[in-house]
Amino acid sequence: MKASRKDFLREIKHTKSRFISIFLIVALGVALFAGVRASMPDMKISGDRQYNRENLMDIKIIESTGVTEEIIDEIRKIDEITRIHGAYSKDVLIEEDEKEYGVKLMSIMPDINVPYVREGVMPSEENECLADYKMKDKGYELGDKIKLYSGTENPLSVELKNEEYIITGFATTSLYLNNGRGTSTVGNGKNEYFMMIEQDNFLSPVYSEVYVNIQGAREFDCYTDEYEEYIDGIVEKLEKEGRFVLTRDSIQAYVEYELDAERIGKVGEVFPLIFFIIAALICLTTMTRMVEEERGIIGTLKALGYSNFNVTKRFMLYALLATALGSVVGGFFGCRFFPWVIINAYKIVYKDLYVIKTPLNMEYIITATLAAVLVVGIATFLACYKECLSSPAKLMRPKAPKKGKRVLLERIPFIWKHLSFSNKSTVRNLLRYKKRLFMTIFGISGCMGLLLVGFGLKDSINIIDENQFKQLTVYDFDITMNVATGEESIKNGLSYLDNQEYIDEYLQMMENGIKASDLDEEISKEASIRVPKDMKMFEKFFNLRDRQTKKTYKLGDEEVIINEKLAKLLEVSVGDTIVLKIGETNKVKVKISDICENYLMHYVYMSPELYKKVYKEEPVYNKVYGRFNKDVQMDRDDFVKDTLNNNSFSGVTFVDDTMEGITNMIDSLDMVVIVLIVSAGGLAFLVLYNLNNISIEERKKELATLKVLGFYDTEVSAYVLRENAIITLIGIGVGVLVGRVMHTFVISTCEIDMVMFGRYVSNKSMVYCCLITAFFAILINGYMHFGMKKIDMASSMKSVD
Amino acid sequence: MAYVELIDVVKEYKSEELSIKAADGINFSIEKGEFVVVVGPSGAGKTTVLNILGGMDSATSGKMIVDGEDIAQYNKKRLTTYRRLDVGFVFQFYNLVPNLTALENVELAAQICKEPLDANEVIEHVGLKERKNNFPAQLSGGEQQRVAIARALAKNPKLLLCDEPTGALDYETGKTILKLLSDTCKEKKVTVIVITHNQAIAPMADRVIKIKNGKVTSVRVNDNPTDVSKIEW
């Protein structure tokens, strides 16, 4: 082996902690970069593969008159259709623990929307059924008999051959990826489960709907524009009077899943980049230090006649080897691990997702590797280049030690005089190694910032629950009035509500969908206009206030109040005029008096007087917001059943259900937050480890001198650790600021238009972040203490440098 | 009994392939207040012996009596205390803390001792009164070595150990440093041990110890030491 190669390998062996730390830090940076970025595509791919496996519908067609065989034959003529089946579905009820639950009853198709049978087998007899896997958790077993009820006056036997079914299997379907089973036309308005039975059970001469699979559609990834365009092209051919052609976008979970994937995608755009930058900076510092340390060797090699190229090559090889190894290991690990963790986190919400694909995302791995290699390569080259310019003789002489200098503080005798001797040297030391000082502060504050974002993300979503439904819009339920049934019916409905003891009070409101846009009508957003009937009552239910000052706004008769996010999206502020559109022709202009705190959806609040003035008509109060009387016992399901059976009402929702949805979202974020915390912690650890190592190397001789003078080990450590403690504190302080900025940024990127997350980090989270950062700092400093104990006095005194 | 006594001191450096006996049964003794010069060729084991005597390193075997105590028996902690209270070191490369001024470097040592000398007085003693607020980088080599001597002296040590203190200095500066050391020895009644590979300065010592290949080859007591200013080399 050539001597230079031997030297190279020995170099790696001798400096293995440096080699390993470059390797690890690059690995972590690349793993996060590639891994978190890959999470969005991986989520989409996982979904797509699962849909393919079940031949999930591409198109669903409903006819207003029901679907006949003739219609199916006609649709079948379109070339691109590979599979087409008529199907039945019906909302029914079952009884469980003396309570009614809604069930979506569907007919089994041979090869479209194929359920995934988790336990048992598919039904083979007419009186058998496939039950929702969710039912298994509720204690149902294979072989159980389930009796169905129609929930209306009409008996089920009119529509179904059997009313009792034996469970032969438990299954899930991608039609219902998450916990929701959709709305129901009977019972409490909500389906709890789905069930599938043989098609022949349905007696109706016409199908409820037709499902279609399209040729070649499965070759596309379904959450792509290509797929959508392809399907839309076919759909256009199918459009017809009296016919509803629906795509997968009509499946609620399908859409929600995509939105969640995209939210992770946004996180992936910001976060990993921060990690990556920190990692790159650390490698840069480390390599610069290595070159400085070995300037003597550079000099010797040059004196021996090695060219600058050869000398540089040695360091480049060292750095690039560590970086390349780190990138590859990190990239592969990251692409497998992070998407896996994140998808599993989302499985808390999307329980029935069972295909998890985490392919190696070569695009991201290669991008990250190239970036890492390039950054470290250039840094190393520049560091070498600077040294190579010196003559060998100069290189072999020791570099002048870093000069001591007076610091600004010394010019303020009032403070300086009162500092103890060791504090003075601490202050000077801090300012002596400015580069390291800033790097360390940057590293610590970066990590602190990342932790804050992680914790803050949770806080910010949590606050939606807390603020929206407990402080801003305080109601227990809302009812939609069936205004088409006429004034008399509405009056009856209201008097029905008046008679219910368990309803404390309620507010009548007009609430309609509109489009709000800025004066130039350049930006336009979906919003709701809210016109309360009674202003006194309105103020009891709706607290329109400023998010920061908490000042309450009153709804005036001249101007409107809109919510903060809408104002931001429309780029308008108080005093501006906005345009409210119903359809394309009905436009009115109104002025904004105030902008109020609000987290879900967009609202334009208007007083009835203003409404009459601008629309020249009386508002139609189509909503009721109500509060329950906590002292009176009530059965929620009965309430729902009664309201649904009442012609005056067309629907009821509970705040609790909405809040539950948000809670689920928060739970799924938990895992993401943990990933962030662990990664940020790991990064903090590596950063501190690296910088402290460099710090000790640089000052080995100074520390050895202290030892020679008779400083005890603890005193020597204190000499250095005092500096670290101060740097850590500064880092934490800066980190709080950095974190707040990053948090606001990440929050606003993660948000979808309809939602505003809080811009808020709780004090508890703040304390946690500080403690975690401090914990890592203490851990590292403990480790450093042992490193310093090992410094050999005798050899340090001998060496020149 | 002598103030300092080394008996059969052995220091063995073991590595995988070979073991080197840097001190191979060293025996000598020194009286209190003597100015001792240790001479010998490079690699003879002088530094090894001095480091052991100063408590920076421990011997593989042997006894080392300093002021009635066998420091060879000391554990690490006691050795540190010994260095802290009883020993002053001066090295070839000064080893000042670059970040502290001359005076502060002296104070750094003084602050951890039981009975330190006044830092300002010591700085004055080594002739740096005017430069005491300068940082090491602003001082010449000779001046830096003076600070190092002042730092060692401020501890009011029993032993002042100097390893090639003039090694990095020019002839004239070297001479004044040696003069400072011998004057200090006489005035402050400190026992001073100076290592050198320069045989020519042997005549200024009260006692000359020659070391070669890890062994003492001769010990000569000089009843009439020559003043350093009269020695030329």
Ligand SMILES: Nc1ncnc2c1ncn2[C@@H]1O[C@H](COP(=O)(O)OP(=O)(O)O)[C@@H](O)[C@H]1O
């Ligand atoms: N840490 C060590 N490991 C191995 N050998 C050493 C070590 N320190 C010194 N030596 C060896 O011990 C011998 C004596 O060294 P030293 O005491 O420094 O000599 P001097 O100071 O007389 O020049 C030399 O051969 C040297 O190589």
Ligand SMILES: [Mg+2]
């Ligand atoms: Mg030596």
